[in-house]
Amino acid sequence: MIAIIPTADRQKSTVKVRVGFDKLDPRVLPEMSVKVAFRESAGAGPVANRTIALPKSAVQQQDGRDVVLIVQGGRAERRAVTVSSISAEEVVVSAGVALGERVVADWPKGLAEGMSVREIKQRAKKLKMAKGC
Known part of the structure; x- marks a missing residue:
């Protein structure tokens, strides 16, 4: 919608x-x-039904949970997310990240929580509302 x-x-x-x-x-x-x-959905009202679309490469499986890395104060912060659907290119997340937060779109090999990160401007994108919201 x-x-x-x-x-x-x-x-x-x-x-x-x-x-x-x-x-x-x-x-x-x-x-x-x-x-x-x-x-x-399980919730009610406009806030409960908000979802965010991320590139598939932004969501990883760790310890049986779906996680993303958020950029906070120049460092990578691991955050568990709730995945509500997956398409060929995107993962729709219904909890764990907020609109406007910076997410590591493609995890470089060896990147871990707490490591210093630097934004690459041409690839940096703010999160967007998922289609259908």
Whole structure:
């Protein structure tokens, strides 16, 4: 979901939303309407349903847990995350990192928690809200 249009039709009990597709089916046409149902997450409200998309290379398995390295004060800080879905290029994380935190996108060999890190500007990206939020 890209956007929820902030108006509702009370008689029809409908709300307009704008969606995007990773792969477009040729049967889907512009301005087409469909009836959809959204699954509810365990939490409620806008904060509980926020997720963040990270490159697959940013999430590693350590001691049976999914972890990322966050850059805090020029040092790598290991943080456990909750992965809610995985695609070909991205991992969607629902807990463990916050929007705007710096994550090591591709762990260099030998990088460990507490080590000094330096940002490479052309590769540094702020976290973004995952598609579908």
